[in-house]
Amino acid sequence: xxxxxxxxxxxxxxxxxxxxxxxxxxxxxxxxxxxxxxxxxxxxxxxxxxxxxxxxxxxxxxxxxxxxxxxxxxxx
Numbered sequence: 001x002x003x004x005x006x007x008x009x010x011x012x013x014x015x016x017x018x019x020x021x022x023x024x025x026x027x028x029x030x031x032x033x034x035x036x037x038x039x040x041x042x043x044x045x046x047x048x049x050x051x052x053x054x055x056x057x058x059x060x061x062x063x064x065x066x067x068x069x070x071x072x073x074x075x076x
Contacts, residue, residue, distance in 0.1 A: 009065045011054055013041045017062035024054040024063050 013024075020039030032047035033054060041062070043054070054063035 009050055009052075009067055010045055011043050011048060011050065011052070011063055011065050013043060014062045014064060015040050017060045019060055019062070021059065023057050023059065027053050027057045029053065 032044040
C-alpha cells in the first residue's frame with residue numbers, strides 16, 4: 001500500500017455505535033482508551049500508537065481509523 005506522507009490515521013469512537021462494553025479498553029496496548037461514565041469509550045489521542053487493535057476487536061464497529069490530512073488537523 002502506498003501511503004501519502006501528508007495523511008495519517010487517528011482512531012475515533014463513533015458515539016452512536018459504542019455500547020461501552022470495554023473490549024477496546026482491555027485490548028489497547030497503550031492503555032489510552034477508557035470507558036467514561038456515559039458508557040462511551042474515549043481515546044486519549046496523545047498516547048495512541050495508531051495500532052488499530054481497537055478497530056479490530058470492537059464488536060459494534062464503533063472504533064474506526066479514518067484518514068486525516070495535515071491541513072484538516074491544523075484547522076481543528
